[in-house]
Amino acid sequence: MYSFAQIIVFMKFTAQQIATIIGGTVEGDPLVSVDSISKIEEGTEGTLSFLANPKYEPFIYTTQASIVLVNTAFTPEKKISTTLIKVDDPYQSFATLMEFYQKQLEPELITEEPVKIHPTATLGENCYIGAFAYIGKNVKIGKNVKIYPQVYIGDNAIVGDNTTFFPGVKVYNNSVIGNNCIFHSGVIIGSDGFGFAPSAATGYKKVPQLGNVIIEDYVEVGSNTTIDRATMGSTIIRKGVKLDNLIQIAHNVEIGENTVMAAQSGVSGSTKIGRDCMIGGQVGFVGHLKIADEVKVGAQSGVNYNVKNTGTIIQGSPAMPILDFQKSTVIFKKLPAMDKKISELEKIIKDLQSKLQAN
């Protein structure tokens, strides 16, 4: 049905169309078209590239890219097969073109049909509401918000301006979400925290989860990440936090400003992580911890103690200072040799003992 070699990643643009968009001049074939982008040194037919760094100039004579953006001042020293588009700042023009391209991919700012929007919900101007989206009672949505298809926004939720919910995001009631946030498909915000009390009748009795989730501005959350509501009060994701895919944020957790966390990490209930931290993938934090600012945690670590000093770097399961971890890890690999060495020494010592006794 299709060939993997003919993948249309971009819409097709001719050199002339591109020159018009970015205000450049074509030198070469104005009708040659591209549908993808490449680095100049890896350029293939049908791709667009750019020459910004003079270091890469030699590649312009060999590149297979069909179109290359170059500086107005650029004059080829040899024959050139690619079509050039001359602009004042090739890198900036490339960025402009990418923005233009991304804009084309954005949905029209309309409300598609069918959707379910409760009459008490309010929506700012210039929003996109995709088909099969659900917006509950008293929801307040800011302006320029994109709610893709199949998104659910529960009762009383508040959403700031310029925030995007990709298809299938679910936001439970009473969640509060800031401006300029991005939530990728499958993100769950505000599900119940994992709280149960032992009970004779049913094994465990559910502890009501009465709090909510607060997400501040400029937060981005990756696919299928889950953020539980607080038992009481709020689970808080501070301004600028970036969470990767499949992360678990438990009830009453707080993640400090601009902290970034890689995929599949998990933070247990009531743990507070500071600002500007960098958390690797598949890391786990036990509950009720306090982690200082600018802390770095290596992948697959298990953090089970408070980290008090700003900028601490830790790794391991259980976690320890990274240098200790690295040193111990090196020796872990040598454990069989070490074991053997100890046996040898023991033998020598016994030998020495008997010799000494014999003396």
Place this chain on the structure above:
Amino acid sequence: MYSFAQIIVFMKFTAQQIATIIGGTVEGDPLVSVDSISKIEEGTEGTLSFLANPKYEPFIYTTQASIVLVNTAFTPEKKISTTLIKVDDPYQSFATLMEFYQKQLEPELITEEPVKIHPTATLGENCYIGAFAYIGKNVKIGKNVKIYPQVYIGDNAIVGDNTTFFPGVKVYNNSVIGNNCIFHSGVIIGSDGFGFAPSAATGYKKVPQLGNVIIEDYVEVGSNTTIDRATMGSTIIRKGVKLDNLIQIAHNVEIGENTVMAAQSGVSGSTKIGRDCMIGGQVGFVGHLKIADEVKVGAQSGVNYNVKNTGTIIQGSPAMPILDFQKSTVIFKKLPAMDKKISELEKIIKDLQSKLQAN
């Protein structure tokens, strides 16, 4: 658009309204209102608190909470700024109020539009079916069931009474689900087990997954957790089991009654876990194991052997008795020092050897 300081977590209630709900008497300003709750020692303006334990009585004179529920017998010894509501049992009244509040958040017991319900499906009384929900052929749903928007219930599935499916839950065909269960958003029940047989033609050939999933009563499953159907027979989640978010339950697994499992853990195919077990976060079980009752497994453990004794506590990857793990872990951190010590001893021994030889 909004201020993070003005988050309305609860609907606004005045002291008078609250007194009416719980049958109490207001002392103070009947028009003061609250929209959130607090502990008495941390109370802030606009919050409601309660005084049940006499130990906390001193805080009633300093709390900033706008309203505090107190016992009818309570008479302030000093001036008090907060508004009191006197009731027979402040803790019980607080619980009643929380239940009242939670009831307000529950959806109306109606079928919204549009939904897709196959004509052969049957629904008990007092159900909520949210918009964009899909209910397949021959599905049997009990009474008081809440099916939030965008939920999918596949053909022939059976659901007991009082069970709740939050938005976006997907239940594959032939699944059997008990009474009083809760499934949070993004839960997948009954997807195919991971079964493939080597095949010359296509690398691997899919092994048909002909079984189903059975979930007994009082089970709660967290967001984005996945429970695969059995290859043949049933994957079984017993009564009272509580699964946190992002957990993987593979085909033919059985989880015993009242076992609780923290986020991001995974159980491989055909493993049977006993009753009343407590499994930490990010734990993995290999396949075909048998784990006894009341077993506790520490976070990030990797369990690769049968655990035969009731109440065993294990940790580590691979797992071992927890005391052994703790002792070995302490020494893991000292490995570099141990390594150095061995080198020193070796040197001394060589020295001793030569001295002895010299003697």
Place this chain on the structure above:
Amino acid sequence: MYSFAQIIVFMKFTAQQIATIIGGTVEGDPLVSVDSISKIEEGTEGTLSFLANPKYEPFIYTTQASIVLVNTAFTPEKKISTTLIKVDDPYQSFATLMEFYQKQLEPELITEEPVKIHPTATLGENCYIGAFAYIGKNVKIGKNVKIYPQVYIGDNAIVGDNTTFFPGVKVYNNSVIGNNCIFHSGVIIGSDGFGFAPSAATGYKKVPQLGNVIIEDYVEVGSNTTIDRATMGSTIIRKGVKLDNLIQIAHNVEIGENTVMAAQSGVSGSTKIGRDCMIGGQVGFVGHLKIADEVKVGAQSGVNYNVKNTGTIIQGSPAMPILDFQKSTVIFKKLPAMDKKISELEKIIKDLQSKLQAN
């Protein structure tokens, strides 16, 4: 409402109906019915079994299975209580019956209502489009494709023939998906990679994710697995790859042909994994690695270096050759004993030293 003992996993079939489907002859009660399957040695009333391997012949006299498929040549030597259906090849007939059963579970090849299909999208023949599915601009769908309810296929996506998307799968724009693939519920394809550049204004600035995801033929992806689009170029899942549930595939990753990966594993950005690899559960790969073909990685490993040799087997966090890991792990458990031994030796050595000095 229902009893766990009476679960209808299969539709009810009588012996006569089954004989008609597979072209066999009934010996016994043609009206006895089954609604489930069993192994002959574990057969219970109401189940169907088969006897293919003569080794299991003794069980036919004791099995409680209501119906057993047997070879035409089979003549009981003793009294038999089960109903027999005689066929030429019992195993093949059993497989045929299972296929027949699975076919019954497949949806009708219709477009349900409501759906949202953009007028520019094209669909091949014999497709199923479930209610609340969304198909965007310029999407190209092959023939015999099953798009279950609540699936989202973004603009410009291309899908080959015979591919199935279970309920709730989300495919971002520009994704390219091959023939004969299966995507289970909650799978996210093409969400943005986790790319951010430090920025004074907002902590981090998003790096535009301009690439896409390419998934070749015969790929199966488990529930809630996430596959991010490339920053530039493509994230590629090669022919025959099988991914289990809750796996994270980051931007620009490439997974080689017929590689299988167990649940909850994660691959960081730009890592390339070879063909015919077997990756255990909860494994993590750091970014920018190159892993050879036929490599095996044990569960919970952390791979942080390039693996150059075909067929290498590694385990551990960090990973190392599996034999080294196993040997070191054995000694890890003995570390307390080793520590004690060293102290003892040290004491003996000191004793020897002083004796030697005394001499």
